[in-house]
Amino acid sequence: MRHRSKALFARALKRIPGGVNSPVRAFRSVGGDPPFIKSGRGSRMIDEDGRSYIDYIGSWGPLVLGHGAAPVRTALRRQIERGTSFGASTEAEVILAEMICRAVPSIQKVRLVNSGTEAVMSAIRLARAFTGRNKILKFDGCYHGHADGLLVKAGSGVVTLGLPDSPGVPPQYSSLTVSVPYNDLETFEYALASNRAEIAAVIVEPVAGNMGTVAPARGFLQRLRKLTREDGALLIFDEVMTGFRVAYGGAQQLYAVRPDLTCLGKIIGGGLPVGAYGGTAEIMSRVAPEGPVYQAGTLSGNPLAVAAGIATLEALRKPGTYRRLEQTTEKLVEGLAAAAAARGIPVQVNRVGSMFTVFFTSSPVRDLASAKTSDTASYGKFFRVLLERGICFAPSQFEACFVSLAHSLKDVNETIRAAKSAFDAL
Numbered sequence: 384m385r386h387r388s389k390a391l392f393a394r395a396l397k398r399i400p401g402g403v404n405s406p407v408r409a410f411r412s413v414g415g416d417p418p419f420i421k422s423g424r425g426s427r428m429i430d431e432d433g434r435s436y437i438d439y440i441g442s443w444g445p446l447v448l449g450h451g452a453a454p455v456r457t458a459l460r461r462q463i464e465r466g467t468s469f470g471a472s473t474e475a476e477v478i479l480a481e482m483i484c485r486a487v488p489s490i491q492k493v494r495l496v497n498s499g500t501e502a503v504m505s506a507i508r509l510a511r512a513f514t515g516r517n518k519i520l521k522f523d524g525c526y527h528g529h530a531d532g533l534l535v536k537a538g539s540g541v542v543t544l545g546l547p548d549s550p551g552v553p554p555q556y557s558s559l560t561v562s563v564p565y566n567d568l569e570t571f572e573y574a575l576a577s578n579r580a581e582i583a584a585v586i587v588e589p590v591a592g593n594m595g596t597v598a599p600a601r602g603f604l605q606r607l608r609k610l611t612r613e614d615g616a617l618l619i620f621d622e623v624m625t626g627f628r629v630a631y632g633g634a635q636q637l638y639a640v641r642p643d644l645t646c647l648g649k650i651i652g653g654g655l656p657v658g659a660y661g662g663t664a665e666i667m668s669r670v671a672p673e674g675p676v677y678q679a680g681t682l683s684g685n686p687l688a689v690a691a692g693i694a695t696l697e698a699l700r701k702p703g704t705y706r707r708l709e710q711t712t713e714k715l716v717e718g719l720a721a722a723a724a725a726r727g728i729p730v731q732v733n734r735v736g737s738m739f740t741v742f743f744t745s746s747p748v749r750d751l752a753s754a755k756t757s758d759t760a761s762y763g764k765f766f767r768v769l770l771e772r773g774i775c776f777a778p779s780q781f782e783a784c785f786v787s788l789a790h791s792l793k794d795v796n797e798t799i800r801a802a803k804s805a806f807d808a809l
């Protein structure tokens with residue numbers, strides 16, 4: 384029994400909506416009370432009751448080096464001594480911007496913000512200003528943060544909680560968003576043609592992570608690139624999750640497609656709040672004060688977040704890191720798939736790089752509709768048994784799990800052993 388976590392959750396429920404500061408953390412779709420976390424180190428987190436978990440949430444992606452990675456702690460300690468916020472420019476911001484531009488060649492200039500939501504919101508404003516158009520085209524089940532107009536058929540907590548498009552968003556805003564199924568080029572082409580020269584930007588998660596992990600079908604991203612170019616719409620890759628995760632240069636490196644604008648977050652802040660949007664110098668030069676498109680922030684380019692980001696990217700740049708991430712994750716998903724198959728349990732284990740999701744369905748998952756064929760009750764049970772055995776997966780069928788460089792083969796084997804019990808319990 385997690386007495387302290389239970390008591391803390393009861394207190395939280397009185398003062399915080401749903402007891403959490405981000406909906407999926409409440410465990411509503413998987414059941415049970417969420418453990419309150421006291422500390423983390425390497426691949427593990429410890430809760431307030433002293434229980435240890437092998438963690439596959441990794442703060443929803445940023446902790447690619449694991450919890451409390453030494454280079455990040457050192458960088459943060461050093462920066463705390465110098466100051467935590469100045470509201471003025473620092474050398475480290477320039478260094479991080481240069482690192483991002485070197486890693487992601489489609490980005491010639493980049494602006495740092497405080498979250499992925501902010502990055503996407505700002506990129507869309509910029510796309511609208513640049514093209515002089517108003518509409519946005521997105522894909523069902525992709526989640527681009529909680530800005531008005533992007534919650535249409537959104538993934539993540541919206542699909543986890545089965546919410547309709549959020550109240551509070553004026554219909555005039557949602558009417559500017561067109562959403563079509565992921566990986567469905569025919570419908571995409573039809574939607575683009577029906578809104579010819581009206582779409583400011585097509586925004587996509589190049590690897591979807593917010594309906595669970597879903598890879599782009601062969602040629603999907605390339606076709607988006609070609610057709611947006613022909614139409615005059617900008618192509619925005621939301622790489623908040625995939626940036627520096629599926630490859631150092633993100634999904635655009637992996638699939639060799641250059642978007643006009645890219646949104647980043649998570650890993651570039653090494654576990655501290657950050658976001659970024661960037662693209663060609665021509666487009667980015669429209670951002671104030673170079674251009675007229677306004678966007679600002681008191682804590683933008685925060686020295687702590689930037690220090691943690693630089694330390695993380697430096698560690699990731701070392702040879703062999705992505706191969707290691709890939710090998711560990713491959714071993715894990717192969718073990719999970721084999722354990723399910725041996726028990727006759729229909730699952731699809733989707734993986735791209737070190738992102739993966741175990742879907743409880745017999746149909747291949749390639750879009751939101753197929754993701755929704757999953758048996759979410761079975762996922763909930765699977766999740767709860769794993770948690771009892773000290774393994775923390777994403778508390779929703781419609782989210783990705785993340786492997787870090789701190790996960791060892793021992794962790795993988797322990798996870799597969801626990802998964803066998805979890806499958807047996809179904």
Ligand code: HOZ
Nearest residue numbers: 405407408443539540593
């Ligand atoms: N929507 C986030 C993941 N896709 C979850 C954020 C959180 O709960 O921390």
